[in-house]
Amino acid sequence: MSIVRLILLLCMAPVVRGADRFAFFEPVQPPRPFQVMVHRGGTTQAPENTRSALTRCIEDGFEWAEVDVRLTLDGKHLLSHGDRLSTGTDEAWRVSEHDLEELKTADVGSYFAPRFAGEPPLSLQECFDLCKGKLNLYLDCKRVNPEQLAQEILAAGMEHQTVVYDSPDNLRRIHEIARGKIALMTKWHSGFGIQSWVESNHLAAVEIDAPEITPETTRLFHDLGIKVQIKVLGGWDTHNFWNKGLQARADWYQTDLPEELLAHTLWGLLKKAPVRFSLHRGAGRYAPENTLPAFEKALRLGAHLVEFDVRSTSDGMFYLLHDSTLDRCTSGTGPISNTPSSVIETLSAGIQFGRPFADTRMPTLETFLSDIEGKVDLYFDAKAISPEALAEAVNRHHMAERTVVYQSVPYLMRLKAIDPRIRTLPPLGSPGDVDPIAARLNPYAFDVKWSILSKELIDRCHALGILVYSDALGEHERVGDYLQAMDWGIDVIQTDHPMRLLRAIELRSGE
Numbered sequence: 001m002s003i004v005r006l007i008l009l010l011c012m013a014p015v016v017r018g019a020d021r022f023a024f025f026e027p028v029q030p031p032r033p034f035q036v037m038v039h040r041g042g043t044t045q046a047p048e049n050t051r052s053a054l055t056r057c058i059e060d061g062f063e064w065a066e067v068d069v070r071l072t073l074d075g076k077h078l079l080s081h082g083d084r085l086s087t088g089t090d091e092a093w094r095v096s097e098h099d100l101e102e103l104k105t106a107d108v109g110s111y112f113a114p115r116f117a118g119e120p121p122l123s124l125q126e127c128f129d130l131c132k133g134k135l136n137l138y139l140d141c142k143r144v145n146p147e148q149l150a151q152e153i154l155a156a157g158m159e160h161q162t163v164v165y166d167s168p169d170n171l172r173r174i175h176e177i178a179r180g181k182i183a184l185m186t187k188w189h190s191g192f193g194i195q196s197w198v199e200s201n202h203l204a205a206v207e208i209d210a211p212e213i214t215p216e217t218t219r220l221f222h223d224l225g226i227k228v229q230i231k232v233l234g235g236w237d238t239h240n241f242w243n244k245g246l247q248a249r250a251d252w253y254q255t256d257l258p259e260e261l262l263a264h265t266l267w268g269l270l271k272k273a274p275v276r277f278s279l280h281r282g283a284g285r286y287a288p289e290n291t292l293p294a295f296e297k298a299l300r301l302g303a304h305l306v307e308f309d310v311r312s313t314s315d316g317m318f319y320l321l322h323d324s325t326l327d328r329c330t331s332g333t334g335p336i337s338n339t340p341s342s343v344i345e346t347l348s349a350g351i352q353f354g355r356p357f358a359d360t361r362m363p364t365l366e367t368f369l370s371d372i373e374g375k376v377d378l379y380f381d382a383k384a385i386s387p388e389a390l391a392e393a394v395n396r397h398h399m400a401e402r403t404v405v406y407q408s409v410p411y412l413m414r415l416k417a418i419d420p421r422i423r424t425l426p427p428l429g430s431p432g433d434v435d436p437i438a439a440r441l442n443p444y445a446f447d448v449k450w451s452i453l454s455k456e457l458i459d460r461c462h463a464l465g466i467l468v469y470s471d472a473l474g475e476h477e478r479v480g481d482y483l484q485a486m487d488w489g490i491d492v493i494q495t496d497h498p499m500r501l502l503r504a505i506e507l508r509s510g511e
Helices: 003-012 051-060 124-131 146-155 168-178 195-201 215-223 239-248 258-269 292-300 365-372 387-396 409-418 431-441 455-463 479-488 498-509
Strands: 035-039 064-071 077-079 136-143 162-165 183-187 205-209 227-232 252-255 276-279 305-312 318-320 377-381 403-406 423-425 445-448 467-471 492-495
Touching: 035 258, 051 064, 051 124, 064 124, 077 124, 077 146, 124 136, 124 146, 136 146, 146 162, 146 168, 168 183, 168 195, 215 227, 215 239, 227 239, 239 258, 252 258, 258 292, 258 498, 276 498, 292 305, 292 365, 305 365, 305 492, 318 365, 365 387, 377 387, 387 409, 409 423, 409 431, 423 445, 431 455, 445 455, 455 467, 455 479, 479 498, 492 498
Parallel strands: 035 064, 035 252, 064 136, 136 162, 162 183, 183 205, 205 227, 227 252, 276 305, 276 492, 305 377, 377 403, 403 423, 445 467, 467 492
Antiparallel strands: 064 077, 305 318
């Protein structure tokens, strides 16, 4: 048994502890053994501390978001980590020097990516309105009015969805004003003591830096009914410190990698997944689609296959790109088929997604295959590459038997004649097409429209020795839809929302 699995099995066991001092809202039902707190709502996929960042946390089914709170010139609370808003302009938008109404005209989205253009900073009241009944909040008080903050939390009915982090002096003031109705948290270091320190600061939770957490420390806090948050940011946001937190039975993890943390713990616990899954254009929700960072993220999330698209330049070089034009995903414009590779090499494939990926380039097919070789199965969407060139590329990287190719039946017949080891995946738009395509191609699998999926159709394909893949893209990206497809016996689910699918796998595996 691996150490990760042993730690996780211990983590899943019931914890004998004193009664919790504070009852927090549980956004995820049934609840997990531990919960994640997404640092600033997510710093690599959306502008931090914004509506877009918090909405992503809600969509991914995370339990908590850590946000930073500051006072404006007119005494209102606004979300911002630093006193200066991140607008990317020379204009000094300092929170402490402007009224809330003025600050709401600032654009904190364009600097991150064009798709967030016009995003304004978020007031604390707007944050409460967005998250109520959906997402819990860790309020990191950078500069606040303790009395006003307590009143705002209570007036919004958010006392069971927030934990307030501040200095002990400010926390004691909040405790007095709220009469103990608001959960409070501050940093604990060894040497502070435990019971007397907790009592004097009226705490419901403590934050412990990852290197300092131990099972004994956590047990002592749990005996007092105190939640323990492990801070795993920066160099601590790794498997080793996640496992350390699991071993110590931490309640909450403050992290920049919530999706990887949850995937790590899920795959460490499961012996076998109830379904295989493919990530559409890599993990395109967390990194620019069809780029190496997206595929590397997919591997860390445990994807069984990665789907990717291949197109050709004017000089016959193959690159990963879904669209026929460069406009949506890159810093270039126009059809890729009219653009030479010398130009493609100068383009950013990440700037449209977000500033953290500004230096990311479009990978050539050769670069991608070299990077991914032997690590995962390939779901090859052959947008604009000949069967001959495709077969030569995957064979050069010894991936023929780990490759499934999506294309039309005529294309796949040509490919099968070149190399029958490469698996064929034609689309299936109607149940009536099963027998004709099976007779003509005898494919490895069908890519079945989700709208026509049924147990009867899947059984029929299986009886012919044909697997069933389907894209749960768009309206079917729901836990219930995934679970139903698993009940029917689907072989592979393709998704743009890996956390939702992993939640379905978690629920199915826990039955």
